[in-house]
Amino acid sequence: MPVAAEQSAAQLQLRQERLQSATYEIAQVVLAGGDLPVLFAEVHRIIAALMPARNFYVALLSADGAELSFPYFVDEHVEPPPPRPLGNGFTEYVLHSRRPQLVNAAELHALLLARGAYQSLDRPASQRLGAPLLVGGRAIGVIALQDYVQATAYSVEDLRLLNFVAGQTAVAVQRRQAEIALARAEQRYRSIFENAVEGLYVSSPAGRFLSVNPALARMLGYGSPQELLTDVNDIRRQIYVRPGRRDEFFAQVQRGDQVSDFESEVYRRDGSRIWIAESVRVVRDPDGAIDHFEGVATDVTGRREAARALEAARDAADAASRAKSYFLASVSHELRTPLNGILGYTQILRREPGLSERQREGLRVIHESADHLLALINDVLDLSKIEAGRIELQEADFDLPGFVAGVERTIAPRATGKGILFESEVAGDLPAWVRGDEQRLRQVVYNLVANAVKFTMAGGVVFSVQRREADVIRFSVSDTGPGIAAEDLARLFQPFTQVGPQSNSAACGTGLGLAISRSLVERMGGTLNVESRPGWGSRFWFDVALPAATSAPAPAPAPRRIAGYEGRRRRVLIVDDLPANRAIIQEMLAPLGFELAEAADGLSALAEMDRFNPDLVLMDLRLNGGIDGLEATRRIRARPARQPIRIVAVSASAYEVDRAGCFAAGCDDFLAKPFREEELWGIVGRMLGLSWRQDGAGETRTPFAAQVEPPPAAEAAMIHDLAAKGDVVGIRARAEALMSAQPRYAPFAQGVLELAGRFRMKAIRQYVARYMD
Numbered sequence: 001m002p003v004a005a006e007q008s009a010a011q012l013q014l015r016q017e018r019l020q021s022a023t024y025e026i027a028q029v030v031l032a033g034g035d036l037p038v039l040f041a042e043v044h045r046i047i048a049a050l051m052p053a054r055n056f057y058v059a060l061l062s063a064d065g066a067e068l069s070f071p072y073f074v075d076e077h078v079e080p081p082p083p084r085p086l087g088n089g090f091t092e093y094v095l096h097s098r099r100p101q102l103v104n105a106a107e108l109h110a111l112l113l114a115r116g117a118y119q120s121l122d123r124p125a126s127q128r129l130g131a132p133l134l135v136g137g138r139a140i141g142v143i144a145l146q147d148y149v150q151a152t153a154y155s156v157e158d159l160r161l162l163n164f165v166a167g168q169t170a171v172a173v174q175r176r177q178a179e180i181a182l183a184r185a186e187q188r189y190r191s192i193f194e195n196a197v198e199g200l201y202v203s204s205p206a207g208r209f210l211s212v213n214p215a216l217a218r219m220l221g222y223g224s225p226q227e228l229l230t231d232v233n234d235i236r237r238q239i240y241v242r243p244g245r246r247d248e249f250f251a252q253v254q255r256g257d258q259v260s261d262f263e264s265e266v267y268r269r270d271g272s273r274i275w276i277a278e279s280v281r282v283v284r285d286p287d288g289a290i291d292h293f294e295g296v297a298t299d300v301t302g303r304r305e306a307a308r309a310l311e312a313a314r315d316a317a318d319a320a321s322r323a324k325s326y327f328l329a330s331v332s333h334e335l336r337t338p339l340n341g342i343l344g345y346t347q348i349l350r351r352e353p354g355l356s357e358r359q360r361e362g363l364r365v366i367h368e369s370a371d372h373l374l375a376l377i378n379d380v381l382d383l384s385k386i387e388a389g390r391i392e393l394q395e396a397d398f399d400l401p402g403f404v405a406g407v408e409r410t411i412a413p414r415a416t417g418k419g420i421l422f423e424s425e426v427a428g429d430l431p432a433w434v435r436g437d438e439q440r441l442r443q444v445v446y447n448l449v450a451n452a453v454k455f456t457m458a459g460g461v462v463f464s465v466q467r468r469e470a471d472v473i474r475f476s477v478s479d480t481g482p483g484i485a486a487e488d489l490a491r492l493f494q495p496f497t498q499v500g501p502q503s504n505s506a507a508c509g510t511g512l513g514l515a516i517s518r519s520l521v522e523r524m525g526g527t528l529n530v531e532s533r534p535g536w537g538s539r540f541w542f543d544v545a546l547p548a549a550t551s552a553p554a555p556a557p558a559p560r561r562i563a564g565y566e567g568r569r570r571r572v573l574i575v576d577d578l579p580a581n582r583a584i585i586q587e588m589l590a591p592l593g594f595e596l597a598e599a600a601d602g603l604s605a606l607a608e609m610d611r612f613n614p615d616l617v618l619m620d621l622r623l624n625g626g627i628d629g630l631e632a633t634r635r636i637r638a639r640p641a642r643q644p645i646r647i648v649a650v651s652a653s654a655y656e657v658d659r660a661g662c663f664a665a666g667c668d669d670f671l672a673k674p675f676r677e678e679e680l681w682g683i684v685g686r687m688l689g690l691s692w693r694q695d696g697a698g699e700t701r702t703p704f705a706a707q708v709e710p711p712p713a714a715e716a717a718m719i720h721d722l723a724a725k726g727d728v729v730g731i732r733a734r735a736e737a738l739m740s741a742q743p744r745y746a747p748f749a750q751g752v753l754e755l756a757g758r759f760r761m762k763a764i765r766q767y768v769a770r771y772m773d
Helices: 003-032 036-048 090-097 105-115 156-195 214-219 225-231 244-253 301-349 357-387 400-418 438-455 513-523 579-592 602-612 629-638 656-665 677-688 713-725 728-741 743-757 761-769
Strands: 056-061 067-074 101-104 127-135 138-147 199-203 209-212 258-267 273-284 290-299 396-399 421-426 433-436 460-467 472-479 529-533 537-545 562-565 571-575 595-599 616-620 646-651 669-672 692-694
Touching (some): 036 056, 036 067, 036 138, 036 156, 090 101, 090 105, 090 127, 101 105, 127 156, 138 156, 199 214, 214 225, 244 258, 273 301, 301 357, 301 677, 400 421, 400 460, 400 743, 438 472, 438 513, 438 537, 562 579, 571 579, 571 602, 579 677, 595 602, 602 616, 616 629, 616 677, 629 646, 629 656, 646 656, 646 677, 669 677, 713 728, 713 761, 728 743, 743 761
Parallel strands (some): 571 595, 571 616, 616 646, 646 669
Antiparallel strands (some): 056 138, 101 127, 127 138, 199 209, 199 290, 258 273, 273 290, 472 537, 529 537, 562 692
């Protein structure tokens, strides 16, 4: 064999031996364990036996690929560098290429310059050797050597050796990093397990605790987890107060391998009891059998006690609410019943032709006082309904300008009587007809405007209606009254609360108006706002959506007095235990041609049904005697009817529950006391399908409607001329003279004086023009 061939074979065998030795030694280092710096030191020692390695380092790439660290760095001239961001250097070049590199200083300069600008080293190495640490094709770091003197210190064979060692080292680094991560995770888990506030445990299917944390031991009254593990060997028997809970737990586990918020009463070490909620996960072995349970337990004793206390408080509150509702219903009934007599007879007596002006005025005062008392009662009922959440809006199309005019007609005389101004400012772009709850809106506006007039002693009140946006209308009431102090504004809307110096006045009312108004505005989707300060006055306003009506309803015909009805004579049975209430209905229906009969209790009503055979029964709900109005209604409905019978419940009980009860018993409609004669006639007409006859003698809409008797045309023309000249003094003198000379023209003269007080000459001309012809 030639000498050259023998030398080549010897070198190949030596390289193989060196590789085997390096592989064995690296494997031993990996198996020995230890930190990464120890591993890298051993790798350095192994490489130093294969090639020159005075200058050697290992660089590792961070998990996010943005930073290099140097856990092992040995160099003759350079100090170990700190972690740094990726740049443009030899290490980055090896990482990027993912191939081993052998370059001298000049070659490295050209390579890096081609990649971009780079920071040259103060003492560049003459030759560099580097290999990437590859795991699954991904570079996680670099092993590198360098020689500062010789440009031929390393050969291609050294490059192959280093690349082989780098491959072994990469596997070792990955494994060691995984072990470190696992150890850290276990440490975090152990820390969480030991320091958790909740009780954590692992238990066997047989019912033994395999592991518990200190929180669970404390929860169950043990000094340490070990004491709990030692003392408890049967969870079913020793922990659960009711052992059957363990069986229920297993039943739930079978449905989904986990149980959440499983509440049970358990024993503590001293025999006391607490309630815990467990959330448990099932862990199964490779064969699918349950291996163990991992659970979290929390002490819910306080929560359950709080829930019991809350339930007891809720029951007490419900009982109190029922008692309050019963009390209000009873008081309302007792108050509304005599008011029915007062308001009923004022309506009946107003038709008497021989009454003097003084008598009519007395009737008016009686009626208005009773109306005021009824409004206070309704306020209390409204508040009760609001608190119970039973207020419902009844939306319908209504005339918005007519609504505003109605407010002005009602409030302006009160302001005039006090000697203060009342102005209405209505935007010209308001829709004529809108959709909303006119009754509830009127209730709010009347309360705000009436309050402003009541508490304003000098100056005036301005009622404003403006469009804010598409369908949103702003209602605003401003006054020059005494104002409200800042400390009183916070409790202004509290029920039964009155603020300011006027709160001591007996004329202030119940203190419910603003509380109800705020609730109604909120129910309509708005907010009732206020701004005020003492000596300055007050302003209340709110915005509500009132969409324009799609079409205006046909104008209602002018109301005329009902004189009778067409067709055969109808029979009406009046059932009420109070003679006065029966007499009122008698007085309202008898003149119209009805045949009437009476009954004072339920049993008498049943007997009268057989004798009288009525077409309509007006049934009071609360009756003395053996049965009430509801039971009497049920018995009437249970009888075979010879002809259709309509039954209307007539009651002073104004709660919805009373209405619902009467319909359930078989009533066809409900009429609340006190009622106006128009309401009685309307419901009787609907029930019996009547066609009314009217005589045109006057209105039947309200008992004391504002009637303006036309003045002589000459008087109207004279006031018109004075208004055209702007002669306010002359207008006032003429109107006062007319009112003094002819009291029947007082409503007309009062309207002129009101407009004159606000210097509204054009309005006066328009007002009197209708009486000039």
